[in-house]
Amino acid sequence: MSSSESPFQINVPEEKLTTLxxxxxxxxxxxxxxxxxxxxxxxxxxxxxxxxRWRNEYDWRKHEKELNQELPMFTRDIDVDGFGTxxxxxxxxxxxxxxxxxxxxCHGWPGSFLEVGKILPLLTASSPEHPSFHxxxxxxxxxxxxxxxxxxxxxxxxxxxxxxxxxLALGYNEYVTQGGDWGSIITRRMASVYGVKHHKAWHTNxxxxxxxxxxxxxxxxxxxxxxxxxxxKAGIERTSWFRSKGYGYFAEQSxxxxxxxxxxxxxxxxxxxxIYEKLVLWTDNYQWSDDExxxxxxxxxxxxAGPAASLRIYFELAGDCEDLGPSPTIxxxxxxxxxxxxxxxxxxxxRLNKVxxxxxxxxxxxxxxxxxxxxxxxxxxxxxxxxxPAFAIVPGRSGYT
Amino acid sequence: xxSETPFRINIPDEKLATLxxxxxxxxxxxxxxxxxxxxxxxxxxxxxxxxRWKNGYDWRKHEKELNQELPMFTRDIHVDGYGAxxxxxxxxxxxxxxxxxxxxSHGWPGSFLEVKGMLPLLTASSPEHPSFHxxxxxxxxxxxxxxxxxxxFALDxxxxxxxxxxLALGYNEYVTQGGDWGFLITRRMASLYGGKHHKAWHTNxxxxxxxxxxxxxxxxxxxxxxxxxxxKAGVERTTWxxxxxxxxxxxxxxxxxxxxxxxxxxxxxxxxWFYEKLVIxxDDYKWTDDExxxxxxxxxxxxAGPGAAHRIYFELHGDFYDLGRTGYPTIxxxxxxxxxELILLPSAWxxKLNNVxxxxxxxxxxxxxxxxxxxxxxxxxxxxxxxxxPAFAIVPGRSGYA
Numbered sequence: 057m058s059s060s061e062s063p064f065q066i067n068v069p070e071e072k073l074t075t076l077x078x079x080x081x082x083x084x085x086x087x088x089x090x091x092x093x094x095x096x097x098x099x100x101x102x103x104x105x106x107x108x109r110w111r112n113e114y115d116w117r118k119h120e121k122e123l124n125q126e127l128p129m130f131t132r133d134i135d136v137d138g139f140g141t142x143x144x145x146x147x148x149x150x151x152x153x154x155x156x157x158x159x160x161x162c163h164g165w166p167g168s169f170l171e172v173g174k175i176l177p178l179l180t181a182s183s184p185e186h187p188s189f190h191x192x193x194x195x196x197x198x199x200x201x202x203x204x205x206x207x208x209x210x211x212x213x214x215x216x217x218x219x220x221x222x223x224l225a226l227g228y229n230e231y232v233t234q235g236g237d238w239g240s241i242i243t244r245r246m247a248s249v250y251g252v253k254h255h256k257a258w259h260t261n262x263x264x265x266x267x268x269x270x271x272x273x274x275x276x277x278x279x280x281x282x283x284x285x286x287x288x289k290a291g292i293e294r295t296s297w298f299r300s301k302g303y304g305y306f307a308e309q310s311x312x313x314x315x316x317x318x319x320x321x322x323x324x325x326x327x328x329x330x331i332y333e334k335l336v337l338w339t340d341n342y343q344w345s346d347d348e349x350x351x352x353x354x355x356x357x358x359x360x361a362g363p364a365a366s367l368r369i370y371f372e373l374a375g376d377c378e379d380l381g382p383s384p385t386i387x388x389x390x391x392x393x394x395x396x397x398x399x400x401x402x403x404x405x406x407r408l409n410k411v412x413x414x415x416x417x418x419x420x421x422x423x424x425x426x427x428x429x430x431x432x433x434x435x436x437x438x439x440x441x442x443x444x445p446a447f448a449i450v451p452g453r454s455g456y457t
Numbered sequence: 458x459x460s461e462t463p464f465r466i467n468i469p470d471e472k473l474a475t476l477x478x479x480x481x482x483x484x485x486x487x488x489x490x491x492x493x494x495x496x497x498x499x500x501x502x503x504x505x506x507x508x509r510w511k512n513g514y515d516w517r518k519h520e521k522e523l524n525q526e527l528p529m530f531t532r533d534i535h536v537d538g539y540g541a542x543x544x545x546x547x548x549x550x551x552x553x554x555x556x557x558x559x560x561x562s563h564g565w566p567g568s569f570l571e572v573k574g575m576l577p578l579l580t581a582s583s584p585e586h587p588s589f590h591x592x593x594x595x596x597x598x599x600x601x602x603x604x605x606x607x608x609x610f611a612l613d614x615x616x617x618x619x620x621x622x623x624l625a626l627g628y629n630e631y632v633t634q635g636g637d638w639g640f641l642i643t644r645r646m647a648s649l650y651g652g653k654h655h656k657a658w659h660t661n662x663x664x665x666x667x668x669x670x671x672x673x674x675x676x677x678x679x680x681x682x683x684x685x686x687x688x689k690a691g692v693e694r695t696t697w698x699x700x701x702x703x704x705x706x707x708x709x710x711x712x713x714x715x716x717x718x719x720x721x722x723x724x725x726x727x728x729x730w731f732y733e734k735l736v737i738x739x740d741d742y743k744w745t746d747d748e749x750x751x752x753x754x755x756x757x758x759x760x761a762g763p764g765a766a767h768r769i770y771f772e773l774h775g776d777f778y779d780l781g782r783t784g785y786p787t788i789x790x791x792x793x794x795x796x797x798e799l800i801l802l803p804s805a806w807x808x809k810l811n812n813v814x815x816x817x818x819x820x821x822x823x824x825x826x827x828x829x830x831x832x833x834x835x836x837x838x839x840x841x842x843x844x845x846x847p848a849f850a851i852v853p854g855r856s857g858y859a
Contacts, residue, residue: 082475085721086718088714091607098715304710304712307707326723
């Protein structure tokens with residue numbers, strides 16, 4: 057289990073930048089219907105502008121340097137049953153508070169380790185007012201600078217295993233987690249498999265809840281009779297939008313990921329469009345700068361396994377998604393952001409999970425750690441604060457001096 | 458209505474140069490061990506096809522062949538609310554003067570190319586079978602037809618273009634053959650123009666609504682009738698299509714422009730997306746690399762660009778899922794069932810709701826029937842309109858016989 061940790065600095069080979077530039081020089085664009093706006097996909101003007109910036113003004117080396125400076129990164133080998141050893145890339149920053157709570161931050165798609173950037177200094181900050189955390193943010197296998205699996209069937213249990221083993225390898229025998237998107241699904245599985253012994257509590261901004269079924273007559277009845285609040289109605293509308301209009305990428309990625317993969321591997325313009333569309337539609341009016349967008353997309357373009365590999369999680373976990381398994385029993389914290397993609401009545405979640413912390417925000421979307429870093433950290437701090445139900449849930453690591 | 462202009466495909470050298478430059482820079486993903494076709498087209502196929510396209514495939518040779526085999530034209534067709542669109546089409550008359558005017562409509566990812574195998578057979582003269590004057594249009598946004606420039610170009614508009622083209626060619630009364638979107642478009646033509654102009658329609662992509670509880674007797678018989686082996690296989694194929702091979706449909710009907718950026722910038726991107734369908738939607742058809750590349754080159758070099766054609770999914774999305782909304786046509790219908798079609802429903806459902814006068818069930822063939830099985834498909838169409846056949850001489854004065 058213990059293997060050595062190697063410090064890691066992003067250093068994309070010059071040849072990759074040259075190839076990218078050569079492709080961008082040859083970029084060709086479709087036409088656009090009159091007044092299309094965002095109706096059919098990202099507007100032509102946006103994609104042209106981003107392509108031009110990436111080709112010309114955007115300075116990858118500058119952003120690469122900033123990432124290397126701001127995020128202490130490492131790699132280490134993690135052995136996965138049946139899949140051999142995968143070299144995993146991760147951010148690891150310890151708080152000055154010795155007994156800080158070990159916290160694993162788990163991203164999703166099209167996210168990355170980058171999403172921990174804003175919350176990292178906040179989570180690790182020391183204060184008598186709130187708990188502190190030692191933070192680990194891995195790149196999931198096939199994302200960022202982690203190696204991807206080479207054989208088929210790397211599914212939910214495997215992603216969960218990698219994450220858990222990483223924490224153990226870092227000496228965090230007991231830990232908590234924060235995750236959204238696939239990170240929520242993965243940390244939920246960790247909670248079932250490794251909770252209570254190792255995984256002590258989990259927080260998510262992407263709660264997956266099941267509606268009460270007719271099999272549970274009393275709650276189904278209350279479900280039918282309870283008038284929904286304005287927030288709940290809005291949440292259901294948002295969820296309906298996602299399931300009927302925002303689902304295309306999911307349908308393709310979960311059935312023919314490689315078909316799409318050929319595109320994302322060959323055309324940086326295609327990659328911009330595929331990801332930028334989500335960065336805008338899934339957030340709550342977040343004011344992306346072009347360089348923010350391009351850094352995000354560059355991480356996919358320059359990723360160790362290439363952008364096609366990251367799509368496979370949808371295919372491999374399709375079966376898991378149909379049956380996520382029983383709800384975990386360890387304490388759960390949840391933060392509701394109104395422009396998240398799936399927003400279901402909080403009562404449904406409380407019914408089947410041990411929800412000890414809950415917050416409802418007025419703004420924010422799917423990428424909460426980027427859009428609302430202070431609010432998210434405040435929530436996580438509250439969940440583990442003195443007098444809170446999950447205080448000192450990791451024995452000897454209360455997060456306070 | 459307006460003049461007809463002969464058309465020859467003549468892609469500018471500059472476009473060929475750009476294609477080659479992009480192919481030179483092609484970069485590929487890795488592949489999982491023993492992936493086969495499970496996740497998408499295999500890497501070896503994609504690399505081989507890309508290499509051939511870059512080096513070895515001779516577009517000019519195939520361009521010349523198309524120009525020689527397919528008499529092509531363009532003409533402006535005015536579409537209410539959309540102005541004039543310049544439409545590209547194949548038009549070949551039979552030597553039989555009173556041949557039946559037939560419009561062939563392709564779908565996606567098809568094209569006018571799909572008529573190639575059937576054209577000499579449909580137009581051939583013989584006392585044994587009827588002959589046809591054939592028109593095969595490129596739908597707006599496909600092939601060398603102009604694409605609409607404004608949103609909302611939907612089923613009625615595609616039907617209008619096809620209908621007006623037939624009228625413009627002097628075919629006041631006509632029949633149609635179509636699959637994929639061609640099915641839906643000719644179906645709409647049948648409702649809008651049927652009886653008066655559109656006299657009968659044949660499809661290899663028959664779709665019908667299942668009997669509902671609202672129609673208790675047929676619903677009951679639906680529940681009680683044991684399905685045949687063919688029907689069971691059809692339901693399996695349909696289930697596979699709906700659950701495993703419909704990702705493209707959801708994306709194209711919600712965010713077509715997002716895809717358009719990739720298709721327009723990367724020929725490899727287009728190749729993967731299309732080649733996957735050419736293989737898994739056909740019945741073990743032995744594509745040559747050059748066949749595949751010609752098919753995809755037509756999209757790459759299309760007049761509206763490779764990002765335009767699939768907007769049809771967005772604009773017609775509602776129409777696809779609600780056949781009943783526009784009612785069922787009453788004109789005579791012919792249906793050919795091929796076992797590797799994508800949606801295969803019990804033929805009883807079709808017969809219940811349509812005026813089915815001809816039906817055939819094949820033992821082989823898939824989604825691109827005109828391309829895979831031109832002889833079989835032509836045989837079916839001939840039978841439908843033959844002397845003694847159910848739709849004989851349905852176009853007055855144009856029986857298709859000398």
